[in-house]
Amino acid sequence: MPELVVEDLTVHSAETGRPILDGVSLTVKPGEFVALVGGSGSGKTMTARSILQLLPQPLRIKSGSIRLGSLDVAGASESELNRIRGGRLGMLFQQPKKMFNPNKSIGAHLREPLKLHAGLRGHAAKAKVLELLAEVGFEDPQRGASSYPHQLSGGMAQRAMTAMALAGQPEILLADEPTSALDKVLEQQILELLDQQRIQRGLGILYITHNLASVAAFADRVLVMDAGVIVESGTTESVLGSPKTMYTRRLLEASNLAPTGIPEPPKHQRSALKLTKVVKQFGSGKRSGRPALDSISLEVQQGEILGILGQSGSGKSTLARAIVGLEGISSGSISRTLVANDARATAVQLVFQEPHDSFDPRMTLRASLEAPLRSHKEFSAEERSRKLTSAMEEVELDPALLDRRPGQCSGGQLQRVTIARALLLEPEVLICDEATSALDALTQRTILDLLQRLHRDRALTLVIITHDMDVVRHMCQRVAVLYQGCLVELTDTDRFFADPQHQHSQALVSAAIPCRGLHLKKIRAALQVN
Amino acid sequence: MITFLAKRTVTLVVAVLLSSFAVFLIPYVTPGDPVRKIIRSRVAGDVVDDATVRALGESLGLNDPLPVQYLRWLGDFFTGDMGLSHISRTPVVDQVMPALGITLSLVFVALGAAVVVSLPLGIIAALKQGSKTDKLITTVTQSFIAMPEYWLAPLLVLVFALKLSLLPSAGWNTASSIVLPAATLALRPISFFTSAVRSGMIDALDAEHISAARARGLSHVQTVMRHVVPNGLVPLSTLFAVWFAGLLGGSVIVEVIFAIPGMGRLLFDAVVNSDIPLAQGGVVVVVALAVAITTLADFLHRILSPKVSGALA
Numbered sequence: 001m002p003e004l005v006v007e008d009l010t011v012h013s014a015e016t017g018r019p020i021l022d023g024v025s026l027t028v029k030p031g032e033f034v035a036l037v038g039g040s041g042s043g044k045t046m047t048a049r050s051i052l053q054l055l056p057q058p059l060r061i062k063s064g065s066i067r068l069g070s071l072d073v074a075g076a077s078e079s080e081l082n083r084i085r086g087g088r089l090g091m092l093f094q095q096p097k098k099m100f101n102p103n104k105s106i107g108a109h110l111r112e113p114l115k116l117h118a119g120l121r122g123h124a125a126k127a128k129v130l131e132l133l134a135e136v137g138f139e140d141p142q143r144g145a146s147s148y149p150h151q152l153s154g155g156m157a158q159r160a161m162t163a164m165a166l167a168g169q170p171e172i173l174l175a176d177e178p179t180s181a182l183d184k185v186l187e188q189q190i191l192e193l194l195d196q197q198r199i200q201r202g203l204g205i206l207y208i209t210h211n212l213a214s215v216a217a218f219a220d221r222v223l224v225m226d227a228g229v230i231v232e233s234g235t236t237e238s239v240l241g242s243p244k245t246m247y248t249r250r251l252l253e254a255s256n257l258a259p260t261g262i263p264e265p266p267k268h269q270r271s272a273l274k275l276t277k278v279v280k281q282f283g284s285g286k287r288s289g290r291p292a293l294d295s296i297s298l299e300v301q302q303g304e305i306l307g308i309l310g311q312s313g314s315g316k317s318t319l320a321r322a323i324v325g326l327e328g329i330s331s332g333s334i335s336r337t338l339v340a341n342d343a344r345a346t347a348v349q350l351v352f353q354e355p356h357d358s359f360d361p362r363m364t365l366r367a368s369l370e371a372p373l374r375s376h377k378e379f380s381a382e383e384r385s386r387k388l389t390s391a392m393e394e395v396e397l398d399p400a401l402l403d404r405r406p407g408q409c410s411g412g413q414l415q416r417v418t419i420a421r422a423l424l425l426e427p428e429v430l431i432c433d434e435a436t437s438a439l440d441a442l443t444q445r446t447i448l449d450l451l452q453r454l455h456r457d458r459a460l461t462l463v464i465i466t467h468d469m470d471v472v473r474h475m476c477q478r479v480a481v482l483y484q485g486c487l488v489e490l491t492d493t494d495r496f497f498a499d500p501q502h503q504h505s506q507a508l509v510s511a512a513i514p515c516r517g518l519h520l521k522k523i524r525a526a527l528q529v530n
Numbered sequence: 531m532i533t534f535l536a537k538r539t540v541t542l543v544v545a546v547l548l549s550s551f552a553v554f555l556i557p558y559v560t561p562g563d564p565v566r567k568i569i570r571s572r573v574a575g576d577v578v579d580d581a582t583v584r585a586l587g588e589s590l591g592l593n594d595p596l597p598v599q600y601l602r603w604l605g606d607f608f609t610g611d612m613g614l615s616h617i618s619r620t621p622v623v624d625q626v627m628p629a630l631g632i633t634l635s636l637v638f639v640a641l642g643a644a645v646v647v648s649l650p651l652g653i654i655a656a657l658k659q660g661s662k663t664d665k666l667i668t669t670v671t672q673s674f675i676a677m678p679e680y681w682l683a684p685l686l687v688l689v690f691a692l693k694l695s696l697l698p699s700a701g702w703n704t705a706s707s708i709v710l711p712a713a714t715l716a717l718r719p720i721s722f723f724t725s726a727v728r729s730g731m732i733d734a735l736d737a738e739h740i741s742a743a744r745a746r747g748l749s750h751v752q753t754v755m756r757h758v759v760p761n762g763l764v765p766l767s768t769l770f771a772v773w774f775a776g777l778l779g780g781s782v783i784v785e786v787i788f789a790i791p792g793m794g795r796l797l798f799d800a801v802v803n804s805d806i807p808l809a810q811g812g813v814v815v816v817v818a819l820a821v822a823i824t825t826l827a828d829f830l831h832r833i834l835s836p837k838v839s840g841a842l843a
Contacts, residue, residue, distance in 0.1 A: 054744050078749070086747030099742035101757045102837045103764070112756075116747045148836045164746065 002069025004028040004051070004089075004172045004204060009064035011043075011050050011228075020046050020059055021228045028172055031202040033195065035219035035236070037209055037251065040411070040440040043228040044208045045094075048174040051206075052089060053081050068172065087117040090170030094177040096157035100149035106133075106160050107145030110167055117168035132163040136193060154312060155186035162193060172204040173197075179214065183311050183467030185507060187211075191218050210440040212252060213470070216240055224248045254445040272429050272461045273300040273323065273348070278332035280318055280485075291330070292318045294485040300429065305455060305462040307476030307493070309469070309508060315485040316465045317353075320433045323463075324350045336429075346372070349422035353434035355414035359406040366402040369421050391420040395450060412443035416450065423454070429461040430454070436471065448475060469508060473497060481505050531832065542825050549817045550607070553810050554600050560806065565592050571613035571622075571807035612811035617803050622811040625796060630815060632702060633785070633792035637777040639708055640715035641770060647720050648766075652727025653759065659732060667724065674721035683714045683787045700789040711788045715781060719773050726769050731762035764834045771827030775820035779813075 004027065011021040021043050028034045038044050049055050051066055053073065066073040068088055076084065085091075093099045100109055110129045114120040120128055126145075133141035136159040149157060158178055165173060175194065179187035191214055197203045209215060215222055215236065222239040224232040226247045232239055243249045280293035292315045300306050310316045321327035323334060336347060352358040359368050366388060373384045392399040395416040406414060415435060422430055432451065436444040448471065454460050464475055472479055472493065479496045481489040481504065488502040500506045557567040565587045569577055572590055577583055587593060591602060606612075612622035648671075655667040690710060691699035698707050734740075735758050743753045782794030793812060800808035 049741075052745055054741060056741075082747050082749045084747070085745050091742075091745040093738075093742055093745075095738065098738045101737075101739050101743070101761065103761055103835050104757075112743070112748060113746045150837045161742075168747065 002071075002171060003030060004206070005065075005067045006047075006051065007065045007067075009047070009050060009066065010062045011046060011055065011059055012062050014058040014060045019062075019228060021050065024064070024225075024228070024230055026206070026223055026230065026233075028204040028206050030171065030204045031198055033198055033205045033207060033218055033220050035207045035209060035215040035222045036225060037212060037215055037222060038225035039210060039251070039442045042225045044225055045176050046228075047225070048091065048176045048206065048208055051174060052085050052091060054085070083117070086113045086165070086170075087168040088171050090165030090168060090173045092158070092161055092165055092173065092175040092178040094180055096161045096178070096181070097149055097152065097154060099161060100157065102149055105146055105148055106152070109160070110145070110164050113164060113167040128167070129163075132167055133160070135166070136160070136163040137189070138163075154182050155189070158182060158186075158190050159193070162190070162197075166197065170203065172206065174206050174208070176208045177210070178207075180209065180211065184469055185311060187214060194218075210251075210442075212240065212441070224251070251441060254441040270302045271299045272302040272336065273298075273463075274335045275299070275323070276333045276335075278319075278322060278334060279330045280315075280322055280327065281330045290485060292485050293322065293329070295332070296482075296485075296487045297332075298480060298487060298490065300461060300463060302428075302461055303455075303459050304478065305464060305476045307472035307479045308463060308465045308482060309467065309472055309479055309505075310465075310482035311467060313484075314482040316467075316482055317433055319482065320350055320431050320463075320465050323431060324348050326350070346425035347427055348429040348431065349425060349427035351415070351418050351422055351430065351432045351435045354438055355411050355418055356406060358418055359414065361406050364403055364405055365409070365417055368406075369402070369417070369424060372421070372425055387424060391424050392417075394423060394454075395420045410443075411439050412447065415439060415443075415447055419447075419450065419454075423458075427460070429463065431463040431465065433465045434467070435464075437466065437468065444471075451475070481508070534832065535829070538825050538828060542821050545821045546814075546818050547604075550604060550814050551600060553813050553817075554603050556810060557806055558596075560804075567616075567806055568592060570616055574614065574619065607811075607814065613807040615808045616805045617808070622807050625808060626793075626811045626815055629791055629793045629796040629812070630819075632790060633778060633781055633794065636708060636711060636715065636781060636784075636790065636792060637774060640712040640777070641719055641774055643712060644716040644719035644723050644773075645766070645770065647716070648723035648727055649763075651720075652724045653731055653762075655724070655728045656731030656735065656762065657754070659735075664728075668728070671721040671724040674717045677717055679714050679783045680787065682717060683710070683784060686710050686714060700787075702788075702790045702792075707788075707790075711781075711784045711790060714784050714787075715777060722769060722773070723766060726765050727762065730765045731758060734758045734761040737761070760834070764831065767830045767834060768827050771824050775823050778820055779816040 009024040012019045114125045130141040133144045138144035275298045278296045281291040389399040483504040500509045557564040655664040690697045785792045785795035797812045
């Protein structure tokens with residue numbers, strides 16, 4: 001099998017001349033698992049896209065060579081490229097559900113590469129579709145093939161995408177953050193699936209990610225990219241074990257969410273929120289399935305940081321929405337016994353997952369943030385402006401950002417603004433619903449630091465809803481585990497990681513520990529010694 | 531899908547019932563004696579003396595409560611008895627059905643032509659977004675909105691009928707009679723359809739799954755044909771139905787100008803002559819058809835775009 005060799009690749013914008021990639025060289029051999037890591041905007045994705053010759057406008061390859069075995073990919077004709085794409089070079093994308101045509105079934109998608117690259121049609125193609133779906137872990141391939149993309153979960157969509165990439169019998173697989181949108185358990189499963197293919201078929205994998213834990217677990221070699229330049233490369237052990245550049249060290253530290261900074265739980269145990277047997281049932285009558293929330297009883301203490309863990313679909317977000325009152329509950333009660341003992345609806349605030357989706361794209365941030373203040377008549381225009389400025393300073397942002405629109409800000413900046421918006425109403429409890437899941441490791445770290453500081457300075461009660469075990473280990477004093485709408489475990493963080501009780505908790509904890517090759521613990525130890 | 535079907539059918543029936551009830555009330559809310567107006571739509575001869583009016587009113591059940599009268603009227607209506615026209619004194623159904631046939635063929639030809647013209651224009655404009663071709667197509671088709679039918683129709687007659695003597699200027703006698711009125715009617719839908727196809731295509735081209743399709747090895751043309759055009763055309767199905775329903779009663783200007791005995795012309799005449807039974811018949815038929823067509827388009831939309839049915843059904 002041939003190897004993929006990229007040499008001295010330089011990509012720039014044809015309009016502005018701004019360089020995107022600068023002298024990138026990399027090699028992926030058959031059967032090799034190579035990781036390309038870096039923060040968002042470092043050029044990882046553009047590297048994969050230039051290999052496939054699918055750069056978005058107005059980016060162009062300025063110089064350099066891309067070879068697959070003896071074939072010159074950079075100089076190939078369009079029809080040659082169509083044979084290579086999806087054939088010799090497969091690709092996985094970050095948001096699997098968005099990468100399918102919503103109006104076509106999964107089977108129809110899979111038949112495309114089969115027809116193009118294997119010449120299979122009709123019954124032969126249909127049989128192969130079922131075979132591929134079974135191979136990537138569909139329990140009912142028939143149903144999988146006839147379902148539409150929106151009917152699949154994120155994890156199943158990524159499996160289907162993998163099946164589609166494998167359909168063309170690729171030699172090299174470019175996997176662009178295939179698991180960033182998935183939780184830890186699913187991530188582990190998908191990466192194991194890829195690794196299995198690597199072993200069975202000698203597939204070469206270029207794994208693009210910002211998640212160093214998975215790199216430590218699976219990759220043979222690591223390339224670190226910053227601002228379009230490969231700043232460091234080598235075996236996984238050498239790069240992660242003894243990083244040479246500041247950038248790699250920062251990436252590692254950001255991933256190294258050790259349980260160092262957890263403050264002691266408050267001594268006076270007074271509850272801030274009390275949930276008693278909360279049930280939420282969507283739909284009614286025959287069509288309703290199991291409840292989204294099934295008899296959840298939970299107490300949140302004043303000044304504590306509680307983590308709520310669960311996979312997608314476990315009812316985490318429904319719980320958050322029920323607590324702030326965005327979602328009615330079918331039975332049970334939610335009572336707030338707050339410090340000021342007032343019943344302000346604003347005393348519990350919610351921070352959403354997708355910062356770009358939680359602002360009106362047409363409004364400036366100032367207008368968005370002022371809206372809730374306007375409903376309280378007591379603030380004059382001057383006071384409002386002062387409050388906005390101080391809220392921005394509180395979340396360590398330049399108040400000048402207020403006059404931008406959401407599209408002109410980065411995800412990390414916007415997530416800070418979301419927190420500022422929540423703080424404006426002086427909440428006593430802040431619920432963060434996957435507040436850092438959409439951010440890269442570096443940005444995630446800074447947001448978590450911010451939340452910890454706010455918790456300290458404002459005696460804010462935090463409820464951190466996440467699927468990320470590292471975030472829980474890093475931040476939380478107690479952990480609640482949701483599984484299929486039920487609260488299956490509620491315990492101290494230390495005890496949870498040392499001795500998880502419920503079967504699902506055990507699966508979560510074991511998925512969080514790297515399994516192959518090098519162990520993160522070693523890296524952490526090395527870092528702390530340095 | 532089954533629940534959706536049932537729900538939409540119920541909505542359809544309710545809409546037709548509500549609008550037909552309003553239409554049923556016309557004789558009661560317009561000036562004059564409702565009993566005499568109704569008798570005139572039911573009895574062929576002229577009735578003048580009060581005693582006969584009373585007797586006829588009794589035998590026609592006009593003293594019954596309104597809901598009972600409404601149900602009887604509705605039952606007659608949908609079994610083909612729409613009463614007698616106040617003016618021509620012939621059964622309304624014999625006037626409405628031929629007029630409906632004419633208007634249906636006129637609207638169908640006009641909208642069909644609009645689709646045939648708009649599809650390639652919209653697709654080309656979207657594929658060459660921002661280019662001179664795009665600007666030309668967009669500007670020209672948008673300008674059609676500003677061309678009223680009463681201005682365009684005489685212009686077309688002047689050129690094609692009077693100067694070139696290619697087509698008949700009016701009437702509904704030969705197959706070529708349909709060309710000029712259909713062209714006049716098609717112009718504004720062309721501008722709306724083209725812009726809908728163009729923006730639908732641009733959205734479909736922007737979708738992230740397009741790059742995934744390219745990465746599977748589909749060529750640009752294959753991607754456009756399989757994943758862009760079908761997705762981009764979904765909005766057109768709804769727009770087509772809205773225009774179809776609208777033109778059923780809205781082709782009046784064109785029908786009057788070209789002297790076509792269609793639905794628009796019939797309704798126009800009925801209103802001008804206060805021919806209540808004729809107006810009632812025409813309005814109920816148009817409403818029922820319009821509601822049925824939009825419902826049909828909703829079904830079609832669901833079949834074309836399974837995500838919609840998943841989200842709502």
